[in-house]
Amino acid sequence: MLRHQALALITRSVNPFVYENTHFLPGISGVMTFHYRSDVMKKLLPPVLFLIFVVLMAVLCWQQESPHAVPDGYSLLAVPFIAGGLALAFSGSWLFKKKRTNIMTFGQPDLLVTEGVFKWSRNPMYLGFVIALLAFAVLLGGAYSSFALALLFVVVTDRWYIAFEEKVMRDKFGTAYEAYCQKVRRWI
Template identity: 60%
Template sequence: MKKLLPPYLFVLTVFAMGTICWYSNSPHLIAMPYSLLGLLFVAFGIALAGRSSALFRKVGTNIMTFDEPGKLVTTGAFKFTRNPMYLGFSIALFGFAVLFGAAISSFLLVVFYVVVSDRWYIAYEEREMIKKFGEEYSLYQNSVRRWI
């Protein structure tokens, strides 16, 4: 599973949501046009993840999950959450769940994504950050929450 990068898991989760909603008879809790409110969450989540990714490029650090961390980024959205890209993807997935009519299966997939991100991707990244940055990262962990 180390080859499955977080953005790919995000896209696969959106695809799974759409497929399950399209082919199943699961009840939709939010009807059109109200489900279009999900677009706001999708846009905000993608913007948060995108701006955070752009900040990594701007400071010249590695964004690849399983490569060695380059620099400790603590500016921008990283002042408020240690994982704005994962948070952004999760918010966007919530938006897709609303957009797809809020079927229970969609929200279960959002929970799946959050759990995998938290327990597997983020846990791995934080171990690597402690190895690389030591006390500096520990201080950052103590002052900024993992999610929100």
């Protein structure tokens, strides 16, 4: 029992979420629900996480000598996609600044932005980061480890940042946000 409590304490101190099993049917468990822990999440903003993943991709690619799937010379075709992904991310940021609404991930939203790039994606900034990360994976030669990191970024972003932001948006904007969710997908 003591060992289980110590493991739970360590897991909660490292992990930004507190997990609990939810029972939908008597005797059947295993569905995870996430409860947000803001103290841990506030330390790692999405652009910082993006840069960490780019550096990790480069380090893993060169230090571990990961096998590459993209032939030499073709990797430069990724540069326009890096630029396009970053342009998409910055266009969402620019629109928030133009509307004078809060852009900080963990701040309270002032306004529900549904125009511009937000007509096609509820999360164009994260989508732009993912496009850029996939393009960086190609630029680095298409190492499998780079693509795995890009996939991990998607999972972390979707389950960590977006889950938090959507809860805050639902609480703040209610049915207006629900209607927006019905019209516009989370990613694309």
